[in-house]
Amino acid sequence: MVGADQRRITNAMNTLPITDVDQAMLGRTSQFFQQIVNHDQNSTYWQDLDRSGTVPDVTVPVSSVTGWYDIFLADQLRDFTTLVDAGREPRLTVGPWWHADPRGMGASVTEVAEWASAVATGQEPPPRAPVRLYVMGADEWRDFETWPPAGYEPQRLYLRADGTLTATTGSTEPPSTFTYDPGDPTPSLGGAKLTPAGAGPVDNRKLEERPDVLTFTGAPLTDDLEVIGEVTADIWVRADRPSVDVFVRLCDVDPNGKSLNVCDDLVHLDVGDDTTCATVRLSPTAYHFKKGHQLRVQVSAGAFPRFARNLGGGEPVESATAVHKTNIEVFHDEAHPSTVTIPAR
Structure with a gap:
């Protein structure tokens, strides 16, 4: 029965359009589900319920x-x-x-x-x-005494074209590129979930081997580094489709290469042909990076099924069915410095 339930869940998660997921999962229409998928969190539909x-x-x-x-x-x-x-x-x-x-x-x-x-x-x-x-x-x-705690100063780290993470920016570095395919979406791994199965910190090495996941890794730390507070990222991107999602994750890499996710989040952008800055507010954290460990930043265009797939056509996410591959550039030059900012001491 467990296997059958999992197959039904997997089938429902992959159903398009998203408005049909309740039928695939429950065999009927769920009014609650339809309210959620047809009205995003910024919709005026919710204003009378917002407390x-x-x-x-x-x-x-x-x-x-x-x-x-x-x-x-x-x-x-x-x-x-x-x-x-x-x-x-x-x-x-x-x-x-x-x-x-x-x-x-x-x-x-x-x-x-x-x-x-x-x-x-x-x-x-x-x-x-x-x-x-x-x-x-x-x-x-x-x-x-309070949140966020005092004594943790913003430290900006730059995502470099050679895959490193440094305290300085490049001047004329070329963009990094990857392709996002909603037919083979970048999977979600660990992190925040409503259900406990697979949640929390997990080894990200298999995920980081995928060609649709960019990684930027700092040098081994010469001293311990503590990060407590709000982590943000500014990622300059350009895509060849009308819209794109940007997922950013901060990881702790130990001396054996194990990469544990610390915090992350995803934003949706309507980009056209423009170079656009995606500002991502990663989930807050309190993390002590030990001497000899490395900070790593992942950049991708999805984390499915935790986040719905961006199909790349620019249609409303709840009704879209046509799947388009998206070619994405991430910039590193002086005019478009992609960065992550950590509150550190």
Whole structure:
């Protein structure tokens, strides 16, 4: 039965147009699914249901528990900073977990027992800093006064045409090129997922061997490097199709060559024939890169099925059916420096 279920899921994931996925999976129309695929997150359709503007009005005590590979991480961090800006005193715990990870569930139960029970009975909860973060790589918990923590300065790294990652840019370097084929889409591997199977940090070496994944690798670190906060990338691209997706991932490469994903995200661009800068806000992180390890940045045009395939025709993603290969250039010259910026110390 498990095998049959997996085959049905795989078939549904590959169904085009996306509006027919519910029929392939369930054998019927799902109103909830149709609402989601026909109205993206910026649609006015959702404005009456959007409560993000009321977060500053929350006055009850708030404690958020999340994980570095949880799909809701960015939302919870945004709510935390919104509450702080409104003069509230929220509490935040972020562990090395993904969504539905038993370790995160256990932390939530502990938080209820130690913090919420005290608050509910009018007592003072056990003293603790407002922010507690698990620093991956160092494998230890740290306490901070706020998010993002102070003391981590922006450090810009440049993606070079020779596949290196350096602190300086090139002046006249040629672009790197690759082809994205929606018929053989770049697969998603690890990272943030709603289901726990295959989520979190995994070895990316097989993924990085694909011709549709560009990698840019720094020199072995001469000292430990700690990155805590928001990671961003500015990737200059040009494509021969009307639209393209840009997926960026930061990895930690150990001395044996194992490449573990740290954080990532994807953006959609309508590009035409123009050279365009894709600004990607990778998921926030707290990661300790050890001496001798290397930072690596992946650039690709998809992560399927975590993200729907961009079919390259420029049609609405929910109704597109025609599949087009897309030839993509990533620029490195002085006028178009592709970079990743990390908060580091």
